[in-house]
Amino acid sequence: MKFELTEEQIGIKNAVKEFCDKEFKTEIALELDKKEEFPMELYKKAAKLGFTSMFFPHEYGGQGYGLLETCLVIEELCRADSSLGVAVSSGNFGSELILVHGNKEQKEKYLPPICRGDFISAAAFTEPNVSGSDITRMETTATKYGNEWWINGTKTFITNATIADFMVVLTQTDTKIRPTYRGETLFVVDKGTHGLETTKLHNKMGIRCSVTGEVRFDNVKVTDWNIVGELNRGFYYSMEFFDKTRVGVAAQAVGMAQGAWEIAFKYSKQREAFGQPIIQHEAIGCMLSELATKIEAARLLTYKAAWLIDAGKMDPMATAMAKQYASRVAMETTDFAIQTLGGYGYLGEYRVERYHRDAKITEIYEGTSEIQKLTVLKYLLRKF
Amino acid sequence: MDVIVCVKQVPETAEAELKIDASGKKIEKTGLVFDINEWDDYALEEAVRIKEKFGGTVTAITVGPEDSDSTLRKCLARGADKAIRLTDPKFEGSDAFATAKILHSVIKTMHFDLILTGAQAGDDGSAVVGPVLAELLGVPHAAMVKKIELGEGKAVVNRELEGGLEERLEVKLPALFAVQTGINEPRYVSIMGIRKAMQKEIKVMRLSDTGLNESEVGESGSWLKIEKLYVPPVEKQAEFLQGSPDEIATKIVEILKSRGLI
Numbered sequence: 125m126k127f128e129l130t131e132e133q134i135g136i137k138n139a140v141k142e143f144c145d146k147e148f149k150t151e152i153a154l155e156l157d158k159k160e161e162f163p164m165e166l167y168k169k170a171a172k173l174g175f176t177s178m179f180f181p182h183e184y185g186g187q188g189y190g191l192l193e194t195c196l197v198i199e200e201l202c203r204a205d206s207s208l209g210v211a212v213s214s215g216n217f218g219s220e221l222i223l224v225h226g227n228k229e230q231k232e233k234y235l236p237p238i239c240r241g242d243f244i245s246a247a248a249f250t251e252p253n254v255s256g257s258d259i260t261r262m263e264t265t266a267t268k269y270g271n272e273w274w275i276n277g278t279k280t281f282i283t284n285a286t287i288a289d290f291m292v293v294l295t296q297t298d299t300k301i302r303p304t305y306r307g308e309t310l311f312v313v314d315k316g317t318h319g320l321e322t323t324k325l326h327n328k329m330g331i332r333c334s335v336t337g338e339v340r341f342d343n344v345k346v347t348d349w350n351i352v353g354e355l356n357r358g359f360y361y362s363m364e365f366f367d368k369t370r371v372g373v374a375a376q377a378v379g380m381a382q383g384a385w386e387i388a389f390k391y392s393k394q395r396e397a398f399g400q401p402i403i404q405h406e407a408i409g410c411m412l413s414e415l416a417t418k419i420e421a422a423r424l425l426t427y428k429a430a431w432l433i434d435a436g437k438m439d440p441m442a443t444a445m446a447k448q449y450a451s452r453v454a455m456e457t458t459d460f461a462i463q464t465l466g467g468y469g470y471l472g473e474y475r476v477e478r479y480h481r482d483a484k485i486t487e488i489y490e491g492t493s494e495i496q497k498l499t500v501l502k503y504l505l506r507k508f
Numbered sequence: 509m510d511v512i513v514c515v516k517q518v519p520e521t522a523e524a525e526l527k528i529d530a531s532g533k534k535i536e537k538t539g540l541v542f543d544i545n546e547w548d549d550y551a552l553e554e555a556v557r558i559k560e561k562f563g564g565t566v567t568a569i570t571v572g573p574e575d576s577d578s579t580l581r582k583c584l585a586r587g588a589d590k591a592i593r594l595t596d597p598k599f600e601g602s603d604a605f606a607t608a609k610i611l612h613s614v615i616k617t618m619h620f621d622l623i624l625t626g627a628q629a630g631d632d633g634s635a636v637v638g639p640v641l642a643e644l645l646g647v648p649h650a651a652m653v654k655k656i657e658l659g660e661g662k663a664v665v666n667r668e669l670e671g672g673l674e675e676r677l678e679v680k681l682p683a684l685f686a687v688q689t690g691i692n693e694p695r696y697v698s699i700m701g702i703r704k705a706m707q708k709e710i711k712v713m714r715l716s717d718t719g720l721n722e723s724e725v726g727e728s729g730s731w732l733k734i735e736k737l738y739v740p741p742v743e744k745q746a747e748f749l750q751g752s753p754d755e756i757a758t759k760i761v762e763i764l765k766s767r768g769l770i
């Protein structure tokens with residue numbers, strides 16, 4: 125058993141840290157958070173350095189690393205700034221589906237621009253009238269007419285909806301089959317395809333630099349070429365996809381927690397009350413020590429889940445534990461960071477209130493915490 | 509152009525709380541973060557830019573402990589081709605002169621057109637390793653260099669002087685330039701760079717590889733010995749200026765002028 129990052133992995137973390145130290149300026153985050161805009165320039169800069177294509181293979185311009193290295197990058201991005209970090213690390217959301225299940229032509233078309241940072245992608249599962257937690261039945265349908273598939277329906281809460289150059293969408297291709305998830309198929313749809321309409325959702329609580337939107341498919345016509353993987357395998361691909369990307373969400377949570385903790389720790393050494401730095405008041409000091417412990421535990425769970433996947437031993441229970449625990453720790457830590465800064469913590473300029481608002485999403489998207497607990501329970505019951 | 513860059517790993521001290529260790533001669537290293545010396549960062553970048561423009565090689569070389577590898581890897585990741593680490597327990601306690609001798613012992617056996625160093629190191633700030641090394645090698649040098657233009661067998665460099673002045677010199681190559689910050693904008697380390705760096709070798713050399721003997725390095729080979737390290741006492745010298753805002757402003761200007769600050 126080894127609990128150390130390799131020299132190379134430490135180098136990766138440091139590279140991201142240095143980039144963020146200079147580029148992730150608080151003013152930018154505050155402005156984009158207010159305007160609800162994606163940090164396109166930073167995304168492109170990060171992509172040029174390889175930070176957004178860690179697990180894509182060299183042949184498509186990626187870096188050829190695993191999920192663990194990907195998580196190290198995500199963690200550092202989100203530590204440096206929760207809002208900019210999430211946005212930059214989600215710019216290629218959904219592209220993994222093309223990487224894993226796409227055919228050669230699809231990979232060649234979409235992956236190199238994704239790795240270069242020229243493309244943004246999206247993945248659309250959630251629908252307004254169907255619980256996002258339960259994607260076993262889709263109201264969005266793809267129906268075959270001759271050589272064409274006509275897609276109809278609405279997806280909501282789609283990350284990058286309005287800025288994506290392409291998106292992968294989960295549809296119901298067989299409406300009669302039972303169970304219904306055996307009739308779901310993934311399609312890749314290009315931006316600008318006739319009948320595809322996206323609108324931005326406003327006033328999110330957090331991750332406001334990450335664009336979220338609604339996507340309407342009104343007789344969007346595609347062909348067999350656009351099917352990702354095999355027909356009617358979409359549900360399985362999606363579940364497997366989330367088993368991996370969820371570790372990335374855990375890494376977002378660990379990064380946010382770490383970032384907020386560092387702000388709070390530093391502040392607590394400087395701010396004095398009743399004649400001593402507030403960290404010397406045990407209510408503050410011990411809590412910060414407890415949170416540091418929890419963050420470390422969350423980090424280890426996250427790294428382990430990523431390591432298992434890289435080792436070809438994917439364990440959905442480990443993934444679910446990591447995401448659920450890390451996101452809870454992120455909520456607790458960012459909350460206490462505000463508390464540590466007192467009134468200043470409540471002001472945007474001091475950053476931690478934003479970390480707190482941003483952290484909340486990690487308990488919701490890519491499987492809510494309740495669903496993660498159900499997953500853990502399912503596997504526990506199988507084991508014991 | 510074959511360029512050698514001398515680099516040093518130093519603690520980041522801008523925000524750290526420094527403590528002096530029990531010996532009273534060194535700072536406590538635990539808890540400090542180490543990184544490439546800021547000035548060397550610019551020197552390395554300048555070297556890589558020269559290589560990209562004129563071809564040739566860049567070799568990064570350091571005298572330091574094993575963990576200086578992370579600084580060398582960073583140099584390799586940013587475009588250096590080779591790295592050499594000079595490590596030996598006997599090197600400990602070397603002052604600038606002894607350090608220059610160690611560097612000299614290796615560099616004299618290598619081909620180079622140019623040697624770049626940082627103008628100073630962020631930890632001891634002595635700013636003489638570069639010039640001493642140049643003297644030992646018998647090559648011309650310029651320090652506080654803010655701009656380098658390379659020509660046939662010569663270079664034209666701008667040196668930073670006091671009071672915002674710059675001096676322009678023509679220097680015969682091979683030469684050594686001690687680089688000032690701001691000469692360029694160092695690039696970020698990329699993931700592609702890291703991968704390449706991991707495939708390159710860091711050559712480790714010990715005292716026995718340098719041809720020097722024990723008495724020439726470390727404390728015994730040094731001209732300077734640190735007697736004591738201490739935090740300067742905080743002085744409280746405050747002068748309250750009185751008068752109307754105009755009068756106060758005039759006095760402030762006078763004071764600043766008299767100290768040569770404006």
Ligand SMILES: Cc1cc2nc3c(=O)[nH]c(=O)nc-3n(C[C@H](O)[C@H](O)[C@H](O)COP(=O)(O)OP(=O)(O)OC[C@H]3O[C@@H](n4cnc5c(N)ncnc54)[C@H](O)[C@@H]3O)c2cc1C
Binds near residue numbers: 249255
């Ligand atoms: C900012 C943002 C970005 C997003 N990005 C994307 C994206 O890019 N693509 C995409 O497809 N979706 C995306 N989503 C959608 C997200 O994945 C869903 O919101 C999430 O899966 C929850 O679905 P829901 O909102 O329909 O809630 P519901 O599923 O209706 O859940 C409501 C509540 O009920 C609980 N619940 C549901 N089922 C159970 C159960 N069996 N047992 C116990 N409790 C249960 C949930 O945990 C939750 O607390 C995004 C959402 C947000 C807010």
